[in-house]
Amino acid sequence: MDFMSTQTVVNLARAFAGESQARNRYCFYADQAARDGLYALEELIREIARNEYAHAKVFFDHIATHAPSVVDNINLDSGYPFQILDTTQNMLFASKGEHDEGHEIYPKFAEIAKEEGFPEIAASFTMISKIELQHEHIFVQLHEQLKNGTMYKSQTPITWKCAYCGHTHSLTEPWQVCPVCGRGRGYVQIHLSTTK
Ligand SMILES: [Fe+2]
Numbered sequence: 388m389d390f391m392s393t394q395t396v397v398n399l400a401r402a403f404a405g406e407s408q409a410r411n412r413y414c415f416y417a418d419q420a421a422r423d424g425l426y427a428l429e430e431l432i433r434e435i436a437r438n439e440y441a442h443a444k445v446f447f448d449h450i451a452t453h454a455p456s457v458v459d460n461i462n463l464d465s466g467y468p469f470q471i472l473d474t475t476q477n478m479l480f481a482s483k484g485e486h487d488e489g490h491e492i493y494p495k496f497a498e499i500a501k502e503e504g505f506p507e508i509a510a511s512f513t514m515i516s517k518i519e520l521q522h523e524h525i526f527v528q529l530h531e532q533l534k535n536g537t538m539y540k541s542q543t544p545i546t547w548k549c550a551y552c553g554h555t556h557s558l559t560e561p562w563q564v565c566p567v568c569g570r571g572r573g574y575v576q577i578h579l580s581t582t583k
């Protein structure tokens with residue numbers, strides 16, 4: 388099948404555009420988290436932004452590898468979200484985007500790539516869909532913690548760690564100011580569950 392006339396090339400271009408935008412959107416969210424003084428949260432979001440950059444590169448490379456020569460242009464007709472709110476809402480919005488990619492869009496793209504005879508592209512869509520579901524799981528928890536005021540609160544004492552100096556202490560709530568380095572609570576690492 389001529390690669391440039393497949394649905395898969397369009398899907399790859401859409402995925403590249405979507406990942407590129409997600410990456411920048413998350414950098415904007417990280418900037419906002421930093422303005423909120425939530426530096427540990429900022430770093431978490433930046434890590435996810437770097438993941439989206441890596442995903443964009445995977446999809447870009449599939450196009451570059453399969454295209455017959457120089458790709459002049461791929462026309463897309465797609466909707467992309469433009470929304471920056473407060474950090475709590477940003478986390479909710481991000482979780483929804485990840486949900487759609489992980490549960491619907493990439494599994495569908497994988498199916499089509501397989502049907503069109505591109506198993507390695509299908510494998511990328513499938514593997515990246517699983518990463519997006521992990522992202523969704525993180526953003527859901529961050530949203531819940533911010534909404535409920537539990538980011539830095541625990542029912543029972545747990546170990547909190549200053550991401551700046553490494554100080555740790557078991558408490559129900561971490562320090563407002565780190566006794567070792569003087570950095571604020573926003574540097575304290577956030578607790579997330581890795582399993583659903
Ligand atoms: Fe991604």
Ligand SMILES: [Fe+2]
Pocket residue numbers: 409439485518519522
């Ligand atoms: Fe993601």
